[in-house]
Amino acid sequence: MTVRTAQTHTPAISPAPDGPKVALILAAEVIFARDGIEGASLREIAAQAGQRNHHAVQYHFGSRDSLVQAIFDYRMDQMESARGTMLAAANANNRLSDLRTIAEIIFRPQIELIDEFGDHSYAGFLTAYLLRYQTRRFGQFGERVAPNLARTLVLLRACIGTLPEIVAQRRLVTACFMFLNILVIHTRDSAAQGEPFEDAVQDTLGQIVAALAAPTQAT
Incomplete structure (x- = not known):
């Protein structure tokens, strides 16, 4: 994409x-x-x-x-401060085991990554990056993971702890594509999409939580 x-x-x-x-x-x-x-x-x-x-x-x-x-x-380093603040708030409110809260911490900071032309170019870049570099190991997307993101991914893994490693990673990547697609669609002119951007974000986060928590299919 x-x-x-x-x-x-x-x-x-x-x-x-x-x-x-x-x-x-x-x-x-x-x-x-x-x-x-x-x-x-x-x-x-x-x-x-x-x-x-x-x-x-x-x-x-x-x-x-x-x-x-x-x-x-x-870009991961740029999102560290926001994730740290969100993690502290989640901890204060005893929400570190809540899947929706953890999904918010992972994905919402990406909204602020706007390029000089007002676009979410990072969303298009990261989509291509994930297609090229994803691995079978949960949460591994590069040579290093920024500390607050690493902590958040540990919390996410605990929320979906019953899933096999390869399934958990596949679902995480799929969730990333779902959220990045919203950012790509709403690049430049969100009003032209026919719905408020925040409504699209809220709905997509709900889909992500449902997809991450869904039981595996029996073989």
Whole structure:
């Protein structure tokens, strides 16, 4: 799944205050979402990030795969503070074993990840990332997992503890696709979708909880 925007060519990313590596990460997220991880041009990413060196991606990250992982890690780190706050609130309210609460902690912080053009490009990027990098081990999506996300995934695993590992991971990935699809659909103009964005989020979270908690089918 890719995110398509109205522009034929993506406008250049404004220089990032944190330097060229962050500028490349943000530009790559948009272009990977638009063109796919394999289809995106590394030269175009460099140009959109304001880099004169056509090989800036290779210089700063070494490879396409390393850049992809850098985007994932950058965005996961951005969501850590929100997840920490939500975890503390859930703990204070004795909700750490409530599946809906844990699903909210996993998915809601993604809503705030808006790119420079007002789109949820991260949703398109992460969809492609999960299709490419998912494993059979529950909660494993890369080389490392940010601490608050790791804690939340442990709590989620406890909520669905009767499921076999491979089934639990498959359901988690499916749940991710369900939520990311809402973000992709509501990119730019949520009013055009015919329902308030929050209504779509609430309904999708309900579907996710039902899917995660559903009993396995007898063989």
